[in-house]
Amino acid sequence: MEDRLLIWKLNRGSEDALCRIYEKYRDDLVRIAAGLLNDVGTAEDVVQDVFFMLVHSAGKYEIRKSLKGYLTSCVVNRIRNLNRTKSTQDPVSLDDVLPAVSDSKAPDQSVISDEEFQYLYKAMAQLPYEQKEAVILRIQGRMKFKEIAKLQGTSIKTTLSRYSYGLSKLRSMLNSEVEK
Amino acid sequence: MRPAENIKRLIKNTRIKINPEVKKAALKELTDELEKSKTAGLVGTKPDMWRIIKQPLAMKLAAAVVIMTTLYFVIFYAGTNEQSGNTELREVQSKPLAEMMSILTINTIYRQGGFDAVQRHFEVISEMKDSHHRHMVTLRDILAELNGNGYDRRQL
Numbered sequence: 001m002e003d004r005l006l007i008w009k010l011n012r013g014s015e016d017a018l019c020r021i022y023e024k025y026r027d028d029l030v031r032i033a034a035g036l037l038n039d040v041g042t043a044e045d046v047v048q049d050v051f052f053m054l055v056h057s058a059g060k061y062e063i064r065k066s067l068k069g070y071l072t073s074c075v076v077n078r079i080r081n082l083n084r085t086k087s088t089q090d091p092v093s094l095d096d097v098l099p100a101v102s103d104s105k106a107p108d109q110s111v112i113s114d115e116e117f118q119y120l121y122k123a124m125a126q127l128p129y130e131q132k133e134a135v136i137l138r139i140q141g142r143m144k145f146k147e148i149a150k151l152q153g154t155s156i157k158t159t160l161s162r163y164s165y166g167l168s169k170l171r172s173m174l175n176s177e178v179e180k
Numbered sequence: 181m182r183p184a185e186n187i188k189r190l191i192k193n194t195r196i197k198i199n200p201e202v203k204k205a206a207l208k209e210l211t212d213e214l215e216k217s218k219t220a221g222l223v224g225t226k227p228d229m230w231r232i233i234k235q236p237l238a239m240k241l242a243a244a245v246v247i248m249t250t251l252y253f254v255i256f257y258a259g260t261n262e263q264s265g266n267t268e269l270r271e272v273q274s275k276p277l278a279e280m281m282s283i284l285t286i287n288t289i290y291r292q293g294g295f296d297a298v299q300r301h302f303e304v305i306s307e308m309k310d311s312h313h314r315h316m317v318t319l320r321d322i323l324a325e326l327n328g329n330g331y332d333r334r335q336l
Contacts (some may be wrong), residue, residue, distance in 0.1 A: 013218045015211050022207050031196050040196060048206050055214050120190055139191045170187050 003067040010058045022051060025068055028140070029075050035136040036079050038125045046082065050074045072141050073151055076133065083129065123173040131166030134159055 009017035026047060033043035050071060124132050130152065137143045137151070149159040289297050 013214065015214060018210060018214055019207060022210065026203070026206075027196070027198060030198065031194060034196055035191075035194065044198075044202070044206070048209070051206075051210050052213060055210055055217060058214075058217070117190070117194055120194070135191065139188050140194065167187055174187065 007067060010054075013058070018055065021054075021067065025071055026051070028068070029071055032072060032136055032140050033075050033079060035121070035124060035140060036076070036129075036133060037082075038121060042082070046075060046078050049078060069143065069147060072137070072143065076137070076151055119174060120170075123170050126173060127166055127169055131162045131169070134162040135166040135170070138163055 006017045006021050010021065029047045029050065030040070030043050033046045034040045037043050037046070053074065054071070124135075127135070133152065134148055137148045138145070143151075145156050145159050145163070148163075149156045152159060152162075286298060286301070289301050293300075
């Protein structure tokens with residue numbers, strides 16, 4: 001209900017509504033994008049582009065379902081377009097993946113805390129993109145399998161398979177990393 | 181062996197520390213962009229009512245029901261208002277006396293305004309009679325005469 005009201009206000013040019021939507025969803029969207037891209041800087045750029053698109057389309061389109069779902073779909077589609085042009089998803093070994101943590105104290109750098117999460121991101125970089133997408137959208141995006149299947153253009157069964165294969169691969173990779 | 185639930189928890193609890201200055205600057209960019217869009221007239225205008233009505237199915241049905249209900253009331257109730265009935269009654273009362281007392285005329289008046297209208301009609305008729313027979317002729321008198329009760333008017 002709040003989202004519908006915010007959209008209604010945004011369609012009428014309300015800055016407060018825009019700020020509220022930004023505060024509410026920006027961090028989650030960056031988290032999802034960072035998981036898909038393995039790069040927080042690019043993730044922030046993608047999310048910013050999506051919000052720009054939202055501002056430009058205010059009043060032109062009607063968002064009938066969940067606002068978060070809509071924004072997440074936009075982020076995912078934008079990342080796919082980016083991957084098509086950049087080919088950043090070539091499989092790499094764990095040793096070759098650049099650390100997601102930045103030691104720079106520059107204000108435009110974001111950091112990922114905790115060694116555990118570093119291992120996680122390294123492991124996720126090895127997953128095929130569709131499986132990684134299914135896992136992140138399900139767990140971090142809290143999307144239903146039906147919504148993920150629609151986004152990926154596949155059946156629910158295929159999405160479920162991708163999700164469970166992705167999780168078991170992550171488990172085996174993280175376990176082998178722990179055993180080292 | 182790390183259970184699957186642990187992996188899910190790990191993914192779910194991923195934290196990304198975001199520089200608040202960066203976030204603030206990004207939000208400022210967006211609000212500036214929104215202002216530009218408003219100035220250009222792209223945002224903040226009232227949405228097209230017809231576009232809103234025609235899109236969702238529920239709105240289409242609601243609009244159809246409203247239109248049909250309005251048409252129904254206009255067609256079926258517009259011709260039976262009191263004003264048109266009163267106009268007809270006045271037209272009847274302006275005709276010659278003999279015609280005013282005809283059964284057809286009385287029937288018409290009754291349909292328009294009931295017994296009260298017929299009573300008023302006969303009051304008008306009685307005023308039009310000459311002084312020799314001047315008296316108030318009631319509906320009961322007329323019905324009695326029509327029913328053949330041998331009622332003598334001269335005795336009134």
